[in-house]
Amino acid sequence: MKKNTNVISLKLSKDGERVFCLFKNGNLSVVSIPLHNIDEEEPHIIATVEAPISKLKNQILFHQFIDFNSFEANKRSNNNSLILTVEKSGAKSVNVKINSFDKESISEVSNASLQLDNLSGCSFSCDPSGKLVVLDEKKTETRISTYSLPSLQPVNSFSLNDAFANEPATKTSSMIGVANNRILVSKGSTVALIDLKFRALLGSLDFYSKSKLPGSVKPPRVATLLKCPVVAGNSMRSRKTFALVLISNAKDNINAIEHVSIDTGLGRLRDAIGKGLQSKTKTTPQFVGMPSLITTDEYKDSATETAELLKRSKLASDETVKFFEEAKQLKGKNKIQEFDDKVVAFFKNINNNNNNNKNSSSNGTGKNESHQQQFQVFEVDKDRVVDPKFVTEIVSLVVDTVDVPHHSLTIDDSFLPERAFTYLLTHPLFPSQFASGLLSALADYPRLLRQAIVTCPQIPCIDLIEQLSVTDNEDIFKDVITRLIEEFSNDKITQTTIKLIEKSAAGEVSSFDLDKIIHTILATNCGFEILNSFIDSNGLVLSLHYSKNETQLNKLYQKTQDKVNCITADTQLLTLVTQGLVLADKLKSKNKKHKKKNHKEKSSKADGHIEVETSKLSMIMGVQGRPSKATKELDASRIKIPSYSIEKLVI
Amino acid sequence: MTVSANDWKFGFNAGGKILPEGELISPDGKFSLVLFKSQIRVFSLSTRQSVRSIKVNDLSDVVDTAFSKLNSSAIYLFTKTNKIITINWKDRVANPIIKEKTLKFSTTPFGSLLKFLKMDATEESFYFITGKQASNAQKIYTRYIVKTGTGQNVVELANVKNAIIFNHSINRNRIVFFTTKNTLHYAEFINDDEQIELHTVNFQFKTQVTSLAITSGDDTIIAAGTSSGIIQIVYVHDQTRPQRLLKWHIDQVKALSFNHDDNYLLSGGLEKVLCFWNLESDKQQFLPRLSGTIEKIILQEENEDLYGIYTKLNDDSDFEYIVLNAVDLVSRLNVNGVRAKFASSVEWVTKDKKRLRKQQFNLDNDNNTKVKHDFTADFLVHDISKLVYAPSGSYLQAYDVAKNEQSFVTAIAPTIQAGKVRSETLIQDPTIEHFAFSSDGKWMCTFDSLSTPELDDLMSANDIKYSLKFWMFVDNLNGKSLESGHWELTTKIIDPHGLGVPICEIHPSPTSYHEGHAFVTADINGNLRLWKPKFPKKVFRDLGHATSNKKLQQTAWTLRKIRRGTGKLETGAVSISWSPDSSLIALAQDTSITLVDADTFDDIEDITLPSLAGSRIRSLNIVDNNLIIVAKNRIVSFNLLTFASNELSVKVNTPIGAKRLISVDHERNLICLGVNYYTSTYESASRIFVLTPDNLKPVYIANHMSPISSITYSSAHSGFVLLDILSNIGYLTCSVGNIFTQEETEEAKAFEINTLLSNAKQMATVKQYNNKSDSMDVDIDDELSHKLLNATIFEPVLENVENLPIEALFERVMRVI
Known part of the structure; x- marks a missing residue:
């Protein structure tokens, strides 16, 4: 077929009897393929749709045979197949056509034009x-x-x-x-x-x-x-x-x-x-304003309220942005004292001017000093409601991120506004990206470190466990333990410890000493709740290692050996019994009637024997698969799948 | 498409709570009037339905009511504030209040109106019992019987000092008082009501008298119910006759009344049983199984065959009003209000107001939303039946908003049906803590707790038994009865999260997850559990059907997935939200949020959420691709795709139950939020906001003058359904159909392409036909094939279409083609 020289796409129909063709000029045809008697019949065109002739010569920009099902929710079978063509119809417009083919005809389903600049x-x-x-x-x-x-x-x-x-x-x-x-x-x-x-x-x-x-x-x-x-x-x-x-x-x-x-x-x-x-x-503005949703003003109407809300938002946002600029300048000038005062006062909603006036009027440095001693913490009912992004930015003035993927943080020694930072550590909006790695960054500042352990939100489990190994301070150790127990499940602690051991082996973490942690727990008598998690993390070796002494280990060994012996004996007995049963079966088939009574006795005897043995076996099995007692107890309440009971109530 | 605020409709039109005062039955016995807080509802006793509701601002001051004898369509309301309000109850008029008069009481020692007794023929003068308002039942005051009218001075007819309780006879001619000296007094109108005769009756005092009744006939008999349950009958007219004791009640008798011919005495109390004592034959009759303790038995002079009874359903002063037929004791009418369990009772609204006034509290923009009490209540709409559900105690009430009446009440947990007396009151009924409907409404999940009674010093005294129940909705297919379907319990799970661990939230799965047939429960430790139904295989179902073995047909809900929570930290502030495409669950505990993969139930650890809440999180909602966080002091919206905060972040204080005050319309991505606040006069009011997830600018703001208790979205009502502290049910709907361009649903698309295809085929057949027939006009063919129809061609057609008849429009279209 000569015409086919400018065919640009073909598709076979599902039954293989037709070919659907798209020509370069935009024409579409259905061509029959003689499957049965190839010699007699020539392939011939059954139907064709000629594209209207235009100046642009119907430049086809894109075409695709599409599945009818992509439009159909209920997957109804349909023999039609569709073709989507995108033709250039002008300098800035295209025609998007969908044509449908079936065995006999082609019909245009849709034709729409689209403006593209x-x-x-x-x-x-x-x-x-x-x-x-x-x-x-x-x-x-x-x-x-x-x-x-x-x-x-x-x-x-x-x-x-x-x-x-x-x-x-x-x-x-x-x-x-x-x-x-x-x-x-x-x-x-x-x-x-x-x-x-x-x-x-x-x-x-x-x-x-x-x-x-x-x-x-x-x-x-x-x-x-x-x-x-x-x-x-x-x-x-x-x-x-x-x-x-x-x-x-x-x-x-x-x-x-x-x-x-x-x-x-x-x-x-x-x-x-x-x-x-x-x-x-x-x-969006740099910081969102967090305006009050409802003010003390009387309700007027929906539109007025809306306008006022937007106005309040803008004002509050501007105030925050202004303050941040100020804080940035203070950092630039390295005015730690002022930074402390201003930041805490801003969060605490204390009017700055008033404070300054008081300070200047009293003229005393003594008051200032006493002020400095006093660390303020976050109070949810009193403090300013701020944009989380604002807290992030303020924290980033104090803490620098060095290595993003590994969460390494550093704190600039020359600029450490302690009061402001203490406050920020108590703030629930302390940014999570600064929480991981924070503990190691604060290693040189034990007071802040402790503050972080107790109050800073979102500190990852792995950091806390690492801290257990690093710290020599008993108080810090206890704080970390308390936090771990509060916040993480035993499972999670075990998993994280395993991860930490792996990391330490790979050299990613400087040194991680599980032994030290366990010894500290034993020594301080604190953290027994999660002792198991640590021991479990290193498997059986560690469990055995921490069993009290050699005699007990020997006892355990002895016990285990006994069980093994018992099992061996049981297995032998079981084999014997099985053989006996096989024999009895043969006898049974031979003298079914004669030895019925006799056989019964025999088999019942044998059965009884098996019972005893299996019960012995199961007992051993139970002991073998037993998890450490403490974990079992601890997890029992947690893992226990509730008892089900089904009842039907007819009302 | 922008929506102006005018397109929203907001109003509270249904629901309410029954006031236990001022009920009336019309003299012809056809209607009964019941007072609600802000309306008088008229019920037809023949159809048992509400026929009219008369809006009046505030009826909580009303102490008594009466029909006018001169004007059959007027009733009088008498209030604590010494007003007489005349209301037209029969006709639909714009202003039902005909007259409002204030009595001259201010300079007198008579206190305020307590009870209306009678009026003279001109209805100018009224007789009342007056005195100080009793704040509790056993307080002692002086009671006056007075005659007054508008413009008239108050005339004292009699007074009884140290009166504790009083009651009047059916004809209101006699009034009986019980005083502190354990004596009975009765007053009787004589001389054409001009005078009162006061008598003192000696009687043998046993225990504290809790209720009184006096006959209206010639023989004066007084009945006194006591706190021990004994009813003392004193024959006043015949002092020689000894006192009688009627014994059946075993706890205090709360209501007593003689019947019209004084043959019977009706009594009721904590047992929830109405007793009829035949005083002649000493026979008793009982009407047991009433819905609550009997508080009041009302017989009206005009209607001999109807008894009115108020029963108290729970401790939250929810009442039911029943009208009984005196002949066969069949109920003629049951009236219920919406019975929701509020976190703090409505009384705190006024108490708070008083407290703040006393303190002269300084309200500012930060603290005016710090409402001290949590006025929220559980409240949901069931989309199949369109009923609203409110749990209260162990009962779940379904309320029909359209008819404005209770549809049914169902017990979710086994309870003691009989009234509790004496030490039995220590036994607590199970309480529904949470409930939820599956997104298609076919399933309901309830969670209830049952605490061990403090009867003995048991070791288990502090144990609380929890159970999770799954209910199937059985639609009323044959439509025989009036009720719209009922719930059948399929599975009950005891201690679903382990021993003594309460669930904090039940969340139904979105429709995209197993057709919405799943629930997730979250407990105080942040454990999540996924429950799904296990339908029996068809074989077993058929077998079960054939052998009528119900066990084989049983659907069982089972635990499918578990997410382990955190350590020992227990917090009630747990909230979950499941994204509409069911791929993601957000879990909030205290101030932190965890994202959980809904397929694996593992925490998503490849990406961490920043700190967002800043305070305790009350509720989480995933709307579109945004996470809406309602925390203690703020509401923020966070885009889960870009991980950036949205513009919508505001400062507002929310109550503990704030999750009930936010609801989401997932189809239009609208959030409706209710906030309670104090006005400058310390009134508790609320404001309702309609918001979009990413925009600070609210779509709509409404104000409501009482605190809002719950907001829930209902697709059946295509809007938000609201409940306020007064148990009124309101709607917030938008009259514009599509607010925002919705993404086409696949079905619509399939339909579209199908139609287009069939059109094309028809066109092709027309063309074929044209080609075949020789005589066909070629022009038509050309036109059919080459004229491209699109929207631009039709544009001129649509010009000036207003006021154009449809025929003309057709003509225009034809012209274009």
Whole structure:
């Protein structure tokens, strides 16, 4: 068939008797394939739809055969298959058509037009959930927009700049659908898995990150997405797929195809938490104002109340921002005393001016000193309600993060506003990112360290256990133990200790001495509740190690040996009995009638024997599998699955 | 699409609590009037339904009521504040209050009105018993019988000093008093009601008298109920006849009344049994199994065949009003209010006000929401039956808001049905602590606690028994009875989180998780447990059906997943929220929040939430992709995708039960939040906010003049249903259908494409037909195939469509095509 020279896509029908064709000029045809008598019949066109002739020559920008089921909720079988085509219809517009094929005909299902300002920079894709995805590449940003099919209602639109922060803006991108609401986008050498529904970057992979290192002379490579099997991505089975990526290096003229395995996730919130691509359109103030929701003013009407709330928010926000600037300056000038005063006063809602006046009027430094002695703590009913971000920023003025992945913090010796920091350590909004690693950073400040152990929220379990090993101070030790018991389950402590031992073995943690902890617990008589967790963490060796003395160990050994002997004897006996039974069975089959009575006696005897033995066995088994008594007791109440009773009440 | 505040409708129209005063039965015996706090409701005794409700601002001051004999559509209300209010109860009028008059009582020593006795024929002068308001039943005051009217001076007819209790005869001609000297007095109207004759009756005092009754006929008999349960009958007219003792009650007699012909004495008390004593034949009759202790028995002179009874249902002064037919003792009417269990009782509203006034408390923007008491109550809407449910004690009340009446009450835990007397009062009934409906309304999960009675010095005295129960909703399919379905218990689990560990919250799973047939429970240690039903296999079900073996058909709820909580720290401040797509559970304990993977029930450790709450967390809600945190002193919204705080973060003080004051409409992503606060005059009021999760700007704000107790979203009512401290039920709905552009549901999309496809096919067949027939006009064909129809073409059609008849619109469309 000569006409077929400009076919750009084909699809076989389900029964294999028809081929659906899309031609370069936009024409669509259904072609029959003679399956049974190939010689007699020529393939011939059954139906065709000619695209209207236009100046643009029906440039097809994108096409895809789509599954009817992606539109259908109830999965009704339908023989129709659909094709989605995106045709250029003007300088800034495209026609999005859906045509349906069946055995005899082609019919146009929908035809809608879409305005795109930057048509030349756009690429298209179809999401299996029935959305048209448009990737719009501009100089400043790469933006993804989705439109529902067939009505082309805009659904979502967001920038991908954050996902490709490392890639030069000039690089071109490609896009391919993976699963419902999830697509792969490549730009430069980075491939990113994007969730369209949550606007989230689920994962990304840079094929050639070396080229971006400063001073790198490596030529950049470009990854282009070739093919990817589409999966449903909603169950454990359907979440795995792969993609073929073409890596090309224009300079060296090297091309390679990479196979990338992809875990699409389940397309749910859990997969996307914390991975959202921030929309930059909404500019929030530096700190939110936390205005009072209700004031003492009388209620007027909904609109007035709303306006006043917004006004209050702005005022409060401005005040906080102003204060933070002031605090920053104080830090810059290294005025510890003033920083202490101001920060605590701000949190405590004490009017600054009043305080200053009092101080100046009394003119005494004595009062100031007494003020300094007094450490103030957080009180939920009295203190100012502030934005968590504000607390984070204030803490970051005191504490510096050195190594983000390993949570190393340092505290500047020259700038340690002790009163303010003590207060912050009691604040429930103490930022969690500063909580891990805090204890080791405070090693040189025992008072603050203790404060942190007692009041600072969100200190990870691992830090506390490490502290147990590090500290020589009995009080601190007791505080840590108390906190561990309060906050973490025994299981968690055991697991964390194991992790810590592993880390220490790998050299990540300087030194971790479990023996020391256990000895301290025994010596101080404090923390027996979690002693087991520590002992369990190192398995049987440690348990035996801590059993009291050699004689007892010998006894245990003796006992175990006895049991083993007993089991051996039992096994032998059991074999004998089995053999006896087999013999008896044979006898039974031979002289069924004659020896009935006799046999009965015999078998009953044998049965009784077995019973005794098995009971002995089970007893031994029970002893063997027994967990340490203390853990059993401790965990019993926790693990115990409740007794069930079913009753029916008829009323 | 923006919504103006005018599109929201807000109002409290249903519910309320019965006031135990001022009931009336119309002289023709057709209607009964019952007083609620802010309305008088008229019930038809033939249909047992509410036929009218008359809105009056505040009826809590009313001490008595009476029908006018001159104007059949008027009733008089007499208040503590010495007012006589005339109300039109029969006709629907804009202002039902006809007259409001204040009596000249201020300069007299007579105190205030206590009881209305009678009025003269012109209805200008009224007779009352007056005196100081008794704050408790056994206080001693002087009682006056006075005659007065508007513009008239008060005329004292008689007074009885040191009176403890009093009662009048049915015809209100005689009044009996019991005084501190353990004597009985009775007063009788003589000389055309111009004078009162006061008598002292000697009687043998046994124990404290708790109720009184006096006959209205010629033979004067006084009955005195005592705290020991004995009823003393004193024959006043015949002093020679010895006193009689009627013994059946075993605890105090709370209500007594003679019947119209004085043959019978009706008595009631803590036993929840109404007793009929035939004084002639000494025979007794009983009407047992009343819903509560009998507080008041009312017989009206005009209606000989109807008895009114008030029963007290619980300690929270919830009453039921029953009208009985005197002939066959069948109930003609039961009136109930909404029976919710408030964390602190309504009395604190006024007590707080007094306290703050006394202190001259300085209210500012920070402390005006620090309401001292938690006025919240558990309250949910069941979407299948549209009924609202409120637990109280071991009972769950279902209330029909549309009909404005109680639908049914069901016992969630076994209770002592009989009234408790003497030491039995120490035995506590199980209390429903939490309850929840599955998202489709087919299942209910309840959690109740039963504390060991302090009867003996048992070792188990401090033990509390907890049980978790799963109930299936059985819809009323045949529609025979009026009730709209009932609940059947399928599984009961004792101590679901281990011995003596109470559950803090029951959370139903979202619809996306096993069709919503699952519940998660959280306890004080932060342990989470997931429960799911185990349906019997079809084989067994069929077998069970065939052999009518119910055990084989039983659905059992079982424990499926566990999340281990933290260490020893126990806190009641535990809250959970399950994301609508069921992938994530957020758990709050005190001030910290943990995210839990709903598939594995493990904590999510690859990403840590920042510190957000700053104070004890009351409630968590995942709305869209945002986590809404209601903490003790703030409400913040946090975006779970970007891990950044949203603009919505405000300072406000919330009560312990604040989780009941926030509700989410997941379809439109709206949050409704109620906040109680003190006004500048120290009144407790509330404000209701409708918010979107990421915007500080509220969608709507409403004000309500009493504290709000619960807010719940109901898809059946397509809005928020609210309950206030006065047990009134209100609605907050938006009259605009779709507030925000919703994402198309898949069904809608499938429908759309299906329609388009069938359209296309039809078009194709038309074309084929056209091609086949030679005589067909080619122009039509062309037009059909080439004219592209889209929205822009139709735009001119839609110009000036207002006031355009539909035919003209069709014409326009045809012209375009």
